[in-house]
Amino acid sequence: RLSLTPVCESGEDVLLVENLSKAYDNNVLFTDINMDIKRGEHVALIGSNGTGKTTILKIINRLIRKDSGKITLGSRVRIGYFDQEHHDLDTSKTIFDEMSDSFPDMNNTRIRNTLAAFLFTGEDVYKKISDLSGGERGRLSLAKLMLSPANFLVLDEPTNHLDIPSKEILEDAIKSYEGTILYVSHDRYFINKTATRILDLRDRTLTNYKGDYTYYEENKDRLYYLQHEDDKVQSKNISENHEPAKSDGRKEYENKKNEYARQRKLANDLKKTEKLISETEDDIAKTDEQLNDPANGTNAALLIELSQKKEELEEKLLELYSHWEELQ
Numbered sequence: 001r002l003s004l005t006p007v008c009e010s011g012e013d014v015l016l017v018e019n020l021s022k023a024y025d026n027n028v029l030f031t032d033i034n035m036d037i038k039r040g041e042h043v044a045l046i047g048s049n050g051t052g053k054t055t056i057l058k059i060i061n062r063l064i065r066k067d068s069g070k071i072t073l074g075s076r077v078r079i080g081y082f083d084q085e086h087h088d089l090d091t092s093k094t095i096f097d098e099m100s101d102s103f104p105d106m107n108n109t110r111i112r113n114t115l116a117a118f119l120f121t122g123e124d125v126y127k128k129i130s131d132l133s134g135g136e137r138g139r140l141s142l143a144k145l146m147l148s149p150a151n152f153l154v155l156d157e158p159t160n161h162l163d164i165p166s167k168e169i170l171e172d173a174i175k176s177y178e179g180t181i182l183y184v185s186h187d188r189y190f191i192n193k194t195a196t197r198i199l200d201l202r203d204r205t206l207t208n209y210k211g212d213y214t215y216y217e218e219n220k221d222r223l224y225y226l227q228h229e230d231d232k233v234q235s236k237n238i239s240e241n242h243e244p245a246k247s248d249g250r251k252e253y254e255n256k257k258n259e260y261a262r263q264r265k266l267a268n269d270l271k272k273t274e275k276l277i278s279e280t281e282d283d284i285a286k287t288d289e290q291l292n293d294p295a296n297g298t299n300a301a302l303l304i305e306l307s308q309k310k311e312e313l314e315e316k317l318l319e320l321y322s323h324w325e326e327l328q
């Protein structure tokens with residue numbers, strides 16, 4: 001049986017998104033959305049076409065810039081991203097070689113078994129990736145992702161182009177995966193089988209449903225209203241979900257504990273940022289030295305390269321300075 005335990009376990013906190021906003025010119029996608037995902041959760045992000053789900057996943061993967069807000073990955077979190085368009089596959093290789101080259105420490109039996117679990121059996125494994133259908137490529141990418149050292153899978157419409165047997169394989173794989181998953185899907189049957197929580201992106205805001213798709217359908221309007229009646233109600237419900245109320249003493253203990261953890265994390269980030277700032281400042285000074293070195297005075301290509309490097313470093317430094325300010 002296929003084991004889907006990530007090699008390295010993340011901390012309890014996996015992803016914290018605070019007041020995230022994004023607009024394209026006049027098209028406001030979402031404003032001030034919040035997300036708090038813990039280890040082991042399998043969260044489905046749903047919403048109509050064009051509401052900004054892919055954008056959220058890409059922002060989390062730092063592929064698109066956010067307008068404002070904060071994204072924090074927990075300790076030891078390693079993201080594995082599955083993008084509908086760009087699979088991380090070398091089309092000139094065979095299925096088997098793609099796997100054995102990606103996981104050189106894995107023996108042939110384990111590679112064979114994994115591929116079989118994802119429905120590549122017998123001579124199939126010697127097919128070239130360039131000859132595979134979109135669905136087969138998707139299936140292979142997912143197999144790779146599940147074996148990778150990632151412990152937080154971020155999947156954008158993973159069931160697209162999958163036939164029914166492949167979809168069932170993926171359902172089982174997700175169910176037995178012990179890491180954390182955030183995925184976008186429009187497939188309510190798939191969501192009902194695999195999600196432990198649902199986030200609905202609607203009206204430029206996120207609503208949290210702590211249950212499967214049936215729970216979502218039954219509570220759609222009630223929880224939407226409760227969470228967005230006003231901001232105070234929203235944050236209260238997001239933090240409490242629909243768990244039983246905790247006693248005041250317990251709550252105070254938890255608040256203090258969380259605050260302590262938050263402060264420690266800030267102090268840690270601050271130290272790291274200060275170290276990066278001083279390293280970047282040193283790099284700029286070194287680049288300046290080279291730029292001003294008379295020996296380089298006639299090497300135009302080098303001078304251009306050095307000034308570009310300096311510009312990039314200065315840009316990086318500016319970002320570090322603002323991050324440092326945020327942490328104060």
Ligand SMILES: Nc1ncnc2c1ncn2[C@@H]1O[C@H](COP(=O)(O)OP(=O)(O)OP(=O)(O)O)[C@@H](O)[C@H]1O
Pocket residue numbers: 024029047048049050051052053054055056
């Ligand atoms: N680079 C861009 N410039 C301007 N608008 C963009 C850009 N990228 C995406 N958009 C727009 O932002 C909106 C959200 O796009 P996004 O791909 O995040 O939606 P989605 O929720 O993933 O939709 P779907 O369910 O169809 O995949 C769309 O209206 C899209 O046209």
Ligand SMILES: [Mg+2]
Pocket residue numbers: 053054055156
């Ligand atoms: Mg999308």
